[in-house]
Amino acid sequence: MRLNTSIPVLKILLMAGHTFLLKAFTICVLGGLGSVIGAGVGGVIIGVVESMASTYLSSDWKDVVVFIIFLAVLLLRPQGLFGKKGEQ
Amino acid sequence: MKQSAIIVIIAAVAALLPLMTGENPYVLGVMISVLMMAALSSAWNILGGYAGQYSFGHAAYFGAGAYTTMILISTFNVNPLVSMAAGIIIACIIALITGSIVFRLRGHYFGLASIAVAEIVRLSVLNVDFSGGAQGILLSDLSLWGLDLNSKNPFYYGMLIVLVVTLGITLYLRRSKTGFYLQAIREDQDAAASLGINLSFYKNKALLISAALTSVLGSLYALYIRFIDTSAVLDLRLSIEIILTAIIGGVGTLWGPVLGAVLLVPLAEMLRSNVIGETLVKHGIVSETSGLGLFLKDNLAHAHVLVYGIITVLCILFLPKGILGLFRRTK
Numbered sequence: 001m002r003l004n005t006s007i008p009v010l011k012i013l014l015m016a017g018h019t020f021l022l023k024a025f026t027i028c029v030l031g032g033l034g035s036v037i038g039a040g041v042g043g044v045i046i047g048v049v050e051s052m053a054s055t056y057l058s059s060d061w062k063d064v065v066v067f068i069i070f071l072a073v074l075l076l077r078p079q080g081l082f083g084k085k086g087e088q
Numbered sequence: 089m090k091q092s093a094i095i096v097i098i099a100a101v102a103a104l105l106p107l108m109t110g111e112n113p114y115v116l117g118v119m120i121s122v123l124m125m126a127a128l129s130s131a132w133n134i135l136g137g138y139a140g141q142y143s144f145g146h147a148a149y150f151g152a153g154a155y156t157t158m159i160l161i162s163t164f165n166v167n168p169l170v171s172m173a174a175g176i177i178i179a180c181i182i183a184l185i186t187g188s189i190v191f192r193l194r195g196h197y198f199g200l201a202s203i204a205v206a207e208i209v210r211l212s213v214l215n216v217d218f219s220g221g222a223q224g225i226l227l228s229d230l231s232l233w234g235l236d237l238n239s240k241n242p243f244y245y246g247m248l249i250v251l252v253v254t255l256g257i258t259l260y261l262r263r264s265k266t267g268f269y270l271q272a273i274r275e276d277q278d279a280a281a282s283l284g285i286n287l288s289f290y291k292n293k294a295l296l297i298s299a300a301l302t303s304v305l306g307s308l309y310a311l312y313i314r315f316i317d318t319s320a321v322l323d324l325r326l327s328i329e330i331i332l333t334a335i336i337g338g339v340g341t342l343w344g345p346v347l348g349a350v351l352l353v354p355l356a357e358m359l360r361s362n363v364i365g366e367t368l369v370k371h372g373i374v375s376e377t378s379g380l381g382l383f384l385k386d387n388l389a390h391a392h393v394l395v396y397g398i399i400t401v402l403c404i405l406f407l408p409k410g411i412l413g414l415f416r417r418t419k
Binding site: 025061064067 | 189193200214215
């Protein structure tokens with residue numbers, strides 16, 4: 001199998017960015033705002049959680065799971081995984 | 089006393105307006121939208137303006153009212169007013185749960201968390217069975233005590249009553265102890281807490297009042313349009329429109345949100361229906377066949393969101409206190 005064979009996963013539309021807007025926010029808050037490593041680690045965590053949720057739960061509810069994680073992080077560790085403690 | 093007299097006078101004038109505009113359903117429809125947006129932003133203003141908690145999730149309460157009403161009427165055929173009361177209860181429950189979680193956060197984090205809560209509500213409603221999911225809920229004929237709810241007039245007065253009640257509550261709050269506490273919380277939370285103000289109690293109180301009023305408007309909207317789906321009543325766009333109206337009018341003032349709605353809703357409607365382009369053509373300022381005329385005809389109708397955006401940016405740059413701030417001297 002050729003690895004570079006492209007399979008359409010996402011399509012281009014005017015509102016396509018909205019899907020990523022909140023998700024990017026979630027990732028940044030999870031990793032810690034202002035932390036570069038945090039953004040990378042947070043992205044991996046959210047991506048894996050999302051895929052696991054759509055496999056084991058339902059693809060309809062994957063965003064709900066992501067937002068619940070987002071709320072949990074905001075409440076339990078507002079500075080994020082790699083962020084500095086400060087304003088919350 | 090003066091402010092309350094102004095509210096009564098404006099309400100009386102607004103109550104007589106449908107008689108003057110005659111039976112033009114389009115104009116009445118726009119006026120209903122204006123009243124609804126004015127009441128929505130005024131309700132948001134209690135929490136966002138006076139308590140300083142910028143909630144980006146008010147669509148959740150609007151949708152709670154709308155969905156509760158529609159589900160109760162379409163499934164159990166209950167009285168619309170009873171269903172409205174049920175909507176208030178559901179919205180207050182959501183508000184209490186939300187408030188107990190997100191009020192521990194401050195500033196931007198509170199705004200982000202309120203978006204997350206609203207999105208959780210939206211996605212849940214979209215994916216459970218009894219809410220009709222992505223199909224939405226459609227309601228056929230509807231009546232209440234022989235009142236014809238298929239016409240627009242009852243909803244005009246309904247929205248007007250809610251707006252007056254909202255303004256009255258705002259006015260009352262502004263002079264009450266609670267209002268002063270809320271403004272203290274807005275100015276400096278830590279200072280307010282150090283003076284013995286129970287932060288979470290008063291924030292939750294403001295949120296509950298705001299959510300209850302918003303849910304009544306949601307119920308009225310659902311009964312008026314008689315079709316709802318998640319993109320109409322639970323969308324993030326609705327929350328943002330409520331906030332923009334309040335910000336452009338003037339946050340934390342009694343009349344700011346009303347002014348914002350009176351200016352913005354007709355503007356959006358004029359752009360959507362292309363009245364501006366047609367007027368320019370009619371007065372010969374722009375030729376219909378010229379490049380600019382065709383461009384306006386083709387593109388202006390879809391530009392209201394763009395114009396909203398531009399006005400918002402201009403307001404933030406030049407009028408941080410909103411349009412009402414123009415007429416007020418800074419203290």
